[in-house]
Amino acid sequence: MDLKLEKRLGNKDSELGAIRRNGDIPAVIYLREKKGSVSITVNGVEFAAFLRRMQKGCLSTELLAVEYEGKKTNALVKDISYHRVTYAIEHLDLMEVALDDQVQVNIPVICKGDELCPGVTQGGQIKIVKRALETSVQVKEMPKLFSLDVSVLNLGDSIRIRDLNLSPSMKIAIQRDQVLVVVSK
Numbered sequence: 626m627d628l629k630l631e632k633r634l635g636n637k638d639s640e641l642g643a644i645r646r647n648g649d650i651p652a653v654i655y656l657r658e659k660k661g662s663v664s665i666t667v668n669g670v671e672f673a674a675f676l677r678r679m680q681k682g683c684l685s686t687e688l689l690a691v692e693y694e695g696k697k698t699n700a701l702v703k704d705i706s707y708h709r710v711t712y713a714i715e716h717l718d719l720m721e722v723a724l725d726d727q728v729q730v731n732i733p734v735i736c737k738g739d740e741l742c743p744g745v746t747q748g749g750q751i752k753i754v755k756r757a758l759e760t761s762v763q764v765k766e767m768p769k770l771f772s773l774d775v776s777v778l779n780l781g782d783s784i785r786i787r788d789l790n791l792s793p794s795m796k797i798a799i800q801r802d803q804v805l806v807v808v809s810k
Contacts, residue, residue, distance in 0.1 A: 627689075627690045627691070627692065628667060628668070628671060628672065628675070628689055628690070628691045628692070629668065629671075629691075629692050629693075630652070630654065630665040630666070630667060630691050630692065630693035630719075631665060631666045631693070632663060632664070632665055632666075632693060632694060633651065633664050633665060633666045634664070636664060644666055645713075645715070647669075648669040648670060649666050649667060649668055649669045650666065650667040650668075650669050650672060650714050650715075650716065650717055651664070651665075651666060651667075651715075651716055651717075652664075652665050652666065652667045652716060652717035652718065652719060653665065653716075653717075653718050653719070654691070654693065654700060654719040654720070654721055655703070655718070655719070655720045655721060656721050657698075657720075657721040657722065657723060657726070663693065663694075665693060665719075667717055669714070672714070672717075675689075680735075680769065680770070682733040682735065682756075682757075682770070683733055683769050683770050684702050684705070685701070685702065685730055685731050685732070685733070685757075686701075686730055686732055686733070686767055686768065686769045686770065687701070687702065687769070688700075688701065688722075688764065688767075689701070689702070689719070691719065691721075698721050699721070699722050699723065699724070699764070700719040700720060700721050700722060701719065701720050701722055701728065701730065701764075702717060702718070702719060703718045703719065703720045704716075704717070704718035705717055705718075722764050723764065724763070724764050724765040725763060725764070725765065726763065726764050727761055727762065727763055727794065728761070728762065728763075728764055728767070729759065729760070729761050730759075730760060730762065730767060731757040731758065731759050731760075732757060732758050732760055732762075732767070732768060732769075732770060732771055733756065733757050733770045733771070734753065734755055734756055734757060734758060734770070734771045734773060734805055734806070735770050735771070735772050735773070736751060736753060736772075736773050736775045736806055737772055737773070737774055737775070737776070738774050738775050738776025738777075739751050739775050739776075741776035742775050742776055742777075742778055742808060743777075743778070743779050743780075744775075744778045744779045744780040744781070744782060744808030745808070747779065747780040748780065748810060749780040749781075749808040749809055749810055750808070750809065750810070751775055751778075751806060751807075751808055752806070752807050752808075752809055753805070753806055754803075754804045754805055754806065754807060755799075755803065755804075755805050758771065758786070758797055758798075758799070758805075759797070759798040759799075760795055760796065760797050760798070761795070761796040761798075762792065762794055762795040762796070763792075763794040766792040766793075766794050766795065768792075771789055771805075773805060773806055775806060775808070778806075778808045779808065780808055780809070780810070781807075781808065781809065782807070782808050783804045783805075783806060783807040783808070784804070784805050784806045784807075785801065785802055785803060785804055785805060786799065786800070786801045786802070786803050786805060787801040787802065788805075789805075
């Protein structure tokens with residue numbers, strides 16, 4: 626997804642409110658080289674279209690191609706703030722990254738094949754123990770998600786972190802014996 630970012634100068638509440646009334650989103654991009662940040666504005670219509678096309682729960686691992694001040698680069702969404710009543714996006718924090726950078730990111734865990742799971746027909750339920758894994762990984766090797774096939778699990782079976790195919794650069798913050806998904810009564 627390509628996003629054009631516009632630099633903004635004002636940080637007053639009235640200026641931020643005007644940006645939101647125009648349908649855009651105030652944001653900050655944390656720069657990689659300068660170790661600073663730039664206040665920017667993200668086009669609200671473009672970002673909403675991006676969110677509709679993205680798989681649910683995978684915003685933290687979605688690599689954005691962004692352009693600001695004539696420079697094209699990659700960025701990750703580090704934080705998103707919502708209005709507490711309308712749930713409209715209030716603010717975005719983006720982080721500039723290069724493909725060789727090692728980043729901390731929460732990778733979502735998604736189950737597939739639950740309608741075919743023999744453990745469910747045996748009277749069990751699929752219980753997702755970890756919905757995301759905090760990992761340190763190179764951007765170029767970062768998966769969008771961990772897709773777990775539960776269609777082969779019987780009652781009492783589980784999938785653990787050690788059962789995942791992890792890239793060599795990936796480091797997970799918890800032990801490899803940690804259960805991700807279990808079929809239990």
